[in-house]
Amino acid sequence: METLIGSAAGVISTICWLPQTLRAWRTRQTADLSLPTNLMVFASIGLWLIYGLMLDAWPMVIANAIALVMVGSIITAKLKFG
Template sequence: MLGIQILGFVAAILTTVCWLPQALKTLRTKDTKSLSLVTQSVFAAGVGLWLVYGILVGNAPIIFANSVTFVLVVLILAMKLRYG
């Protein structure tokens, strides 16, 4: 069981960290022209639902990954809405 949790956390870290460069670049440059508003919105909604699911089933890797990813994606979405 511990091996499965570790696998989940490794997957969570890898899929979450991939959004960090985009969020940092967007914050630094405020350039959001190449980002799709629809894609960011749908992705944020999906990640939010995964977070709720993780909370409901009590799965720590899902909660961790989607909490961090949700913050990053919403931050990017907010920048997209503000700077277009």
């Protein structure tokens, strides 16, 4: 049961960034997004990725690598569109 909850949380915390990424690039409007929030989200995902690498927890590494790309893309949109 713990594994099921943890896995569901892992999957959702990975795919959750997709709608925001698509919205930012489709609308080219990012004024309402907080840059500090997105930079800290990026930093924390990067740290979870390193943590996963240290523990050889591959599902964690893969999930966080995918999330890192999407949040990186949101930050790129924010820096580009303001």
